[in-house]
Amino acid sequence: MQPLPGFRDFLPDDCAFRNVIFSRWREVCRSYGFVEWDGPILEPTELYKKKSGPEIVAQLFNFTDKGDREVAMRPELTPSLARVVAAHEREFRKPLKWFSTPQCFRYEKQQRGRLREHYQLNCDIIGDASPAADVELVALLIDLLRAFGLTANDVVVRLSDREFWTDLLRTQNAPEDRWSELLQMIDKSEREPREKTAERLGPLAAPVFEVLDGSGRSDKLDQLVSDLARRGLAEFVKVDLSIVRGLAYYTGVVFEAFDRAGKLRAIAGGGRYDNLIHQLSDGAVSFPAVGFAMGDVVLGELIRETPASFARLAKLVSVQSAIDIYLVVAKEARRPDALRDLQQLRDAGLRVDYPLTPMKVGRQFQTAEAIGARVTLLYGDEWPAVKMKTLTNREEVLIPNEELLGRVKRLLS
Amino acid sequence: MQPLPGFRDFLPDDCAFRNVIFSRWREVCRSYGFVEWDGPILEPTELYKKKSGPEIVAQLFNFTDKGDREVAMRPELTPSLARVVAAHEREFRKPLKWFSTPQCFRYEKQQRGRLREHYQLNCDIIGDASPAADVELVALLIDLLRAFGLTANDVVVRLSDREFWTDLLRTQNAPEDRWSELLQMIDKSEREPREKTAERLGPLAAPVFEVLDGSGRSDKLDQLVSDLARRGLAEFVKVDLSIVRGLAYYTGVVFEAFDRAGKLRAIAGGGRYDNLIHQLSDGAVSFPAVGFAMGDVVLGELIRETPASFARLAKLVSVQSAIDIYLVVAKEARRPDALRDLQQLRDAGLRVDYPLTPMKVGRQFQTAEAIGARVTLLYGDEWPAVKMKTLTNREEVLIPNEELLGRVKRLLS
Numbered sequence: 001m002q003p004l005p006g007f008r009d010f011l012p013d014d015c016a017f018r019n020v021i022f023s024r025w026r027e028v029c030r031s032y033g034f035v036e037w038d039g040p041i042l043e044p045t046e047l048y049k050k051k052s053g054p055e056i057v058a059q060l061f062n063f064t065d066k067g068d069r070e071v072a073m074r075p076e077l078t079p080s081l082a083r084v085v086a087a088h089e090r091e092f093r094k095p096l097k098w099f100s101t102p103q104c105f106r107y108e109k110q111q112r113g114r115l116r117e118h119y120q121l122n123c124d125i126i127g128d129a130s131p132a133a134d135v136e137l138v139a140l141l142i143d144l145l146r147a148f149g150l151t152a153n154d155v156v157v158r159l160s161d162r163e164f165w166t167d168l169l170r171t172q173n174a175p176e177d178r179w180s181e182l183l184q185m186i187d188k189s190e191r192e193p194r195e196k197t198a199e200r201l202g203p204l205a206a207p208v209f210e211v212l213d214g215s216g217r218s219d220k221l222d223q224l225v226s227d228l229a230r231r232g233l234a235e236f237v238k239v240d241l242s243i244v245r246g247l248a249y250y251t252g253v254v255f256e257a258f259d260r261a262g263k264l265r266a267i268a269g270g271g272r273y274d275n276l277i278h279q280l281s282d283g284a285v286s287f288p289a290v291g292f293a294m295g296d297v298v299l300g301e302l303i304r305e306t307p308a309s310f311a312r313l314a315k316l317v318s319v320q321s322a323i324d325i326y327l328v329v330a331k332e333a334r335r336p337d338a339l340r341d342l343q344q345l346r347d348a349g350l351r352v353d354y355p356l357t358p359m360k361v362g363r364q365f366q367t368a369e370a371i372g373a374r375v376t377l378l379y380g381d382e383w384p385a386v387k388m389k390t391l392t393n394r395e396e397v398l399i400p401n402e403e404l405l406g407r408v409k410r411l412l413s
Numbered sequence: 414m415q416p417l418p419g420f421r422d423f424l425p426d427d428c429a430f431r432n433v434i435f436s437r438w439r440e441v442c443r444s445y446g447f448v449e450w451d452g453p454i455l456e457p458t459e460l461y462k463k464k465s466g467p468e469i470v471a472q473l474f475n476f477t478d479k480g481d482r483e484v485a486m487r488p489e490l491t492p493s494l495a496r497v498v499a500a501h502e503r504e505f506r507k508p509l510k511w512f513s514t515p516q517c518f519r520y521e522k523q524q525r526g527r528l529r530e531h532y533q534l535n536c537d538i539i540g541d542a543s544p545a546a547d548v549e550l551v552a553l554l555i556d557l558l559r560a561f562g563l564t565a566n567d568v569v570v571r572l573s574d575r576e577f578w579t580d581l582l583r584t585q586n587a588p589e590d591r592w593s594e595l596l597q598m599i600d601k602s603e604r605e606p607r608e609k610t611a612e613r614l615g616p617l618a619a620p621v622f623e624v625l626d627g628s629g630r631s632d633k634l635d636q637l638v639s640d641l642a643r644r645g646l647a648e649f650v651k652v653d654l655s656i657v658r659g660l661a662y663y664t665g666v667v668f669e670a671f672d673r674a675g676k677l678r679a680i681a682g683g684g685r686y687d688n689l690i691h692q693l694s695d696g697a698v699s700f701p702a703v704g705f706a707m708g709d710v711v712l713g714e715l716i717r718e719t720p721a722s723f724a725r726l727a728k729l730v731s732v733q734s735a736i737d738i739y740l741v742v743a744k745e746a747r748r749p750d751a752l753r754d755l756q757q758l759r760d761a762g763l764r765v766d767y768p769l770t771p772m773k774v775g776r777q778f779q780t781a782e783a784i785g786a787r788v789t790l791l792y793g794d795e796w797p798a799v800k801m802k803t804l805t806n807r808e809e810v811l812i813p814n815e816e817l818l819g820r821v822k823r824l825l826s
Binding site: 001002003004005007008009010011012015016018019027030031032033035036037038039040041042043044058061063064065066067069071073080083084086087088091093095097098103105107117125128130132133136139143227230231232233281284321323336339340342343346347349350351352353356357367370371 | 769
């Protein structure tokens with residue numbers, strides 16, 4: 001009776017909640033001139049190994065298909081993006097501003113905010129190396145949060161710069177083949193005792209801790225903040241050089257969105273990855289890129305915990321699910337008339353429900369209330385007129401049948 | 414560079430086409446008072462074996478997960494529906510009118526109209542055994558086709574009745590344990606020589622062929638057609654008792670939608686399955702039900718081959734992708750002003766794009782045309798006024814900056 005561990009059933013209320021999140025994601029992305037694309041849910045396992053190394057396989061839903069192909073349910077969308085861009089880039093004007101809302105899968109231990117599947121909004125600007133693309137993308141991330149009624153009191157986007165750290169490692173003469181490992185140590189330092197990090201970093205510990213303790217300055221990030229300030233979005237961001245992001249492929253600005261209370265996992269994360277498409281396409285194409293991903297699970301938790309945001313979303317859910325009209329068949333002799341009107345009303349784009357089989361009038365009104373109908377139309381002794389009742393204020397009015405469609409449409413528009 | 418065989422990449426135009434299909438599906442289902450739900454993409458393989466027998470496994474993307482569970486990517490949604498209904502039925506008023514748009518997977522030979530994945534609209538009425546539910550569901554199927562501009566000249570829904578056939582088998586004293594096998598023979602008879610079917614059916618051949626040749630009459634189906642006629646939908650349907658549908662679980666009315674030209678595979682199919690939920694839930698619950706499924710692949714082919722339908726869909730695609738405003742930065746000194754307005758316009762729900770980096774004015778206008786912008790706003794010597802150009806008619810007008818938001822919103826609404 002249960003779904004597999006880490007997988008969700010979406011009952012109608014859950015599904016409506018999910019759909020409202022998707023709708024808001026799409027509206028905001030489109031307001032930024034982003035267009036939607038999608039890749040397959042199943043890809044060759046190799047595609048993910050190429051990006052993340054063979055260790056990734058331990059976290060995949062992977063298998064051998066009946067044609068002896070090694071395949072995996074996608075853990076993320078970026079490798080498919082690189083594949084599709086490499087195959088089709090000539091068809092599109094650069095920069096690409098693309099978004100997608102894939103469901104992604106990881107075989108991991110379930111924890112709060114982490115299931116084995118989630119939906120993940122991906123937004124990427126491909127083919128533009130300018131800081132303006134970074135600003136546009138961080139602004140989009142902020143507006144996506146604002147779209148759910150989240151304010152600067154609820155969320156913060158922490159900004160950092162991978163180049164700041166590679167510059168520091170270069171200045172300190174750290175050998176370049178150790179950078180990736182050192183960056184991961186710095187990334188982990190927030191989550192372990194200082195002595196342990198210090199031991200690992202050796203002579204690098206002092207300059208690194210200085211930065212983590214707030215002495216670091218980055219002109220690039222100051223500029224980013226000031227560009228966001230021009231859009232009125234500065235209060236949503238904070239320069240925080242301790243954000244390193246473990247992933248090896250970031251090359252510039254990186255950022256993560258969190259709830260201000262710090263109770264939840266990251267809501268979203270991303271950054272600039274100027275070499276990854278070149279690498280994933282085996283050198284077929286080369287494009288600078290910047291992107292982020294936002295999952296539906298942590299976002300959903302934050303919305304549910306933020307009363308103003310939840311109220312707003314609940315209202316959108318009720319609009320999505322609401323029925324315009326419930327037809328009350330008070331006399332079975334009038335059912336044929338009701339069914340004829342039913343078709344006309346639905347053809348006009350209205351949402352109309354009715355009792356499939358004979359039912360007491362009182363129960364019909366209860367049903368109308370339960371499904372959130374705005375008005376009832378009663379087919380009974382008044383025929384050829386129909387009694388329309390507005391359920392919010394109980395007002396009743398008799399409408400001659402030939403005027404019905406016009407009157408109802410006017411009332412509900 | 415290619416997706417796996419039988420899987421699709423959705424480039425922006427394909428994705429917009431797919432999204433328009435989804436939107437129309439949702440709108441029509443909601444106009445019928447149906448609510449959306451969804452199940453997981455991965456389920457225990459057992460769930461599908463229980464419905465379809467062990468043979469189904471040969472057609473599944475199935476595997477053993479890292480927790481040693483036998484799992485499969487869903488080939489269809491009905492087994493998940495039965496599971497979810499059994500687990501939650503007390504939470505809902507009956508009948509349930511539920512729809513879903515799952516992506517489903519089958520490891521099969523690829524053919525025209527059949528990939529290894531497709532999206533499949535599922536509509537089900539659960540908990541109502543009346544003919545009225547059959548009518549409501551067939552009407553929904555027809556209106557889903559009409560929603561894509563398909564007419565009775567383009568499509569037909571063939572209606573049949575599984576009970577008609579079981580009645581005939583009973584009258585002919587065919588042993589009940591052979592019914593399922595016999596029905597499959599009758600179902601196959603259209604696709605093989607008569608002699609072969611005759612040999613298999615033995616003494617049943619004569620009465621069966623009489624029906625297939627048009628002598629069969631069904632009061633139930635005549636009533637269904639007359640109920641649809643009352644809704645003005647009769648021209649879309651045809652009683653055709655040769656439709657048997659191979660699946661063992663149908664118990665009453667069955668139907669299939671085809672293109673009139675008969676060039677494509679079935680667009681949709683379904684029927685009444687009053688015992689299946691009982692069986693799939695191991696007897697936990699028992700509900701009469703009627704439902705159908707419609708795939709996106711054959712429907713998409715038919716739309717593309719039907720000019721009026723395709724034109725209608727292409728228009729919806731262009732509305733979905735259109736940009737309202739492109740900001741032309743004619744003087745870089747005005748960029749900060751443009752960016753401030755950018756945020757205001759997007760906050761107002763408008764779709765606005767602009768050049769991330771300096772670009773010749775001529776190329777900016779080309780970009781605006783290419784992305785389908787309705788108006789351009791030019792930031793240059795006219796500041797603090799902005800020159801607005803409507804791209805369809807080339808009309809230009811100067812707007813003082815403080816009036817911009819109001820003027821633009823009025824123009825575009």
